[in-house]
Amino acid sequence: MPLAELLLAGLEASDCADLPAHRRVFEAIRRAILSHQLPGGAKLPSTRDLAIDLGYSRNTVLVAYDQLLAEGYVEARTGSGTYVADTLPNYLRQSEKEAAPQLTGQMPRRLSQRGLRLTAAPSDRYYEIQEFVALANDFSAFPHKLWQRLQNKYWRSPTAAMLDYARSGGYLPLREALAEYLRVSRSVRLSADQVLITAGTQQSLDLCARLLTDTGNMVWMENPGYWGARRIFEANDLNLRPIAIDADGINPDWMDLETWPRLIYATPSHQYPTDVVMSLSRRRLLLEFAGRRGAWILEDDYDSEFRYGGRPLASLQGLDTHDRVIYLGTFSKVLYPGIRIGYIVVPPDLIEPFRVGLSDIHRPGQMAVQAALSDFIKQGHFASHIRNVRGRYGQCRALLQHTLQRTLVAAARLSDADTGLHLVIRLPQQCDDVALVAEAWRQRIDVKPLSAYYLAPPVARGLVVGYGYTPLDETVPSAKRLAELVNRHIAATA
Numbered sequence: 407m408p409l410a411e412l413l414l415a416g417l418e419a420s421d422c423a424d425l426p427a428h429r430r431v432f433e434a435i436r437r438a439i440l441s442h443q444l445p446g447g448a449k450l451p452s453t454r455d456l457a458i459d460l461g462y463s464r465n466t467v468l469v470a471y472d473q474l475l476a477e478g479y480v481e482a483r484t485g486s487g488t489y490v491a492d493t494l495p496n497y498l499r500q501s502e503k504e505a506a507p508q509l510t511g512q513m514p515r516r517l518s519q520r521g522l523r524l525t526a527a528p529s530d531r532y533y534e535i536q537e538f539v540a541l542a543n544d545f546s547a548f549p550h551k552l553w554q555r556l557q558n559k560y561w562r563s564p565t566a567a568m569l570d571y572a573r574s575g576g577y578l579p580l581r582e583a584l585a586e587y588l589r590v591s592r593s594v595r596l597s598a599d600q601v602l603i604t605a606g607t608q609q610s611l612d613l614c615a616r617l618l619t620d621t622g623n624m625v626w627m628e629n630p631g632y633w634g635a636r637r638i639f640e641a642n643d644l645n646l647r648p649i650a651i652d653a654d655g656i657n658p659d660w661m662d663l664e665t666w667p668r669l670i671y672a673t674p675s676h677q678y679p680t681d682v683v684m685s686l687s688r689r690r691l692l693l694e695f696a697g698r699r700g701a702w703i704l705e706d707d708y709d710s711e712f713r714y715g716g717r718p719l720a721s722l723q724g725l726d727t728h729d730r731v732i733y734l735g736t737f738s739k740v741l742y743p744g745i746r747i748g749y750i751v752v753p754p755d756l757i758e759p760f761r762v763g764l765s766d767i768h769r770p771g772q773m774a775v776q777a778a779l780s781d782f783i784k785q786g787h788f789a790s791h792i793r794n795v796r797g798r799y800g801q802c803r804a805l806l807q808h809t810l811q812r813t814l815v816a817a818a819r820l821s822d823a824d825t826g827l828h829l830v831i832r833l834p835q836q837c838d839d840v841a842l843v844a845e846a847w848r849q850r851i852d853v854k855p856l857s858a859y860y861l862a863p864p865v866a867r868g869l870v871v872g873y874g875y876t877p878l879d880e881t882v883p884s885a886k887r888l889a890e891l892v893n894r895h896i897a898a899t900a
């Protein structure tokens with residue numbers, strides 16, 4: 407096809423209609439080159455001839471040629487004219503040259519086996535935003551104005567350090583403030599250099615999996631357990647061994663105790679999602695076992711700021727005498743999930759490898775946010791925010807528990823831990839908790855099916871009811887609607 411005809415067709419391409427004339431000419435020639443309709447070495451007409459053929463000014467074509475030249479699509483040969491540059495890779499020259507365009511189009515575009523496994527059953531519908539009234543998240547307890555003021559201090563005229571990568575595990579004053587907070591409120595045994603700032607627990611888990619395991623290593627996973635941790639372990643090709651949960655927390659049987667896991671993932675302060683607090687005897691068993699096996703315990707302490715009665719529970723890390731516990735915390739629950747700041751407390755011998763791993767794999771930053779957060783903690787705002795939201799969530803929990811207890815039939819059992827941001831309604835085995843969740847959603851109630859948190863049978867049925875961020879005035883009517891729905895379902899399936 408003559409060049410002008412080819413280009414005239416290209417000039418009419420719908421996605422170029424809004425472009426200025428020189429840009430349309432450039433695009434038409436560029437596309438003809440990329441699709442090999444204009445092969446390497448082909449001579450382009452003079453700008454004068456092409457302008458006449460296309461019906462544009464010569465200047466328009468000149469600007470288009472200049473741009474093609476600048477981007478390497480064509481080359482000017484002095485005294486001879488403008489030619490399409492030969493940019494085909496060497497290995498595709500000669501005989502394969504012709505096949506190249508078809509080849510690229512036909513090659514399969516599949517994910518890796520790991521990618522296929524990971525994306526086959528997305529879990530994002532179980533994101534733990536902890537709303538109970540659907541789509542009504544109430545973040546008003548977060549002191550936005552104060553937060554903005556603290557951030558402004560660092561953004562008004564930021565120093566180079568504020569705009570740089572976060573080196574050496576993050577902003578030191580924040581790590582110091584966290585070390586102090588964890589020592590006092592969670593009985594964690596640490597110094598500030600053991601604390602590394604991450605982009606949340608998900609990243610902390612990934613770092614642990616990458617640095618402490620090899621493909622196929624075994625990891626003990628609570629069953630039922632936190633899907634976010636499970637996804638990370640799956641993404642790292644680990645061999646997940648489900649360990650049962652009973653009223654005392656994680657409950658390995660004798661066969662489990664024969665195995666050699668590299669990692670043990672646990673939520674001792676408030677098992678996710680069953681709402682169970684791990685007993686002291688189980689804590690000791692776990693520490694003893696990890697010490698003997700050389701396994702690392704990943705203690706995910708995601709919501710222990712929220713304890714509504716009794717004394718705060720000490721962390722598992724604080725009981726550990728073998729330095730086998732890695733403690734993970736997050737600001738997702740206590741501040742807001744999108745802040746994407748968490749922390750990891752590693753034993754002294756892991757500080758350096760974890761610093762290198764964090765920096766080389768994840769290249770963290772957000773120094774100004776870390777600095778503002780450090781001020782937030784040091785100036786006492788964090789402590790008063792915790793008091794404030796604890797009061798508010800405690801009130802919500804009490805309303806929820808009271809309404810559910812009064813309305814639910816006896817066959818539905820309510821969990822009773824006095825901690826965290828969710829509770830569980832246990833249902834008789836014949837109930838279909840997934841169907842119940844779908845039905846609740848139609849009534850603007852967002853709960854999760856307990857059965858979906860299991861890695862392996864036997865699977866218990868129930869509803870996980872998150873209540874952080876729930877508007878207080880909607881709590882009682884929504885709890886009533888939910889309880890009535892559950893009662894009807896139990897009656898229908900009895």
Ligand SMILES: Cc1ncc(COP(=O)(O)O)c(C=O)c1O
Nearest residue numbers: 534606607608632678708736738
């Ligand atoms: C058990 C558990 N761990 C950790 C987290 C927080 O993860 P991240 O810090 O990545 O937001 C959550 C959030 O919902 C959770 O439910």
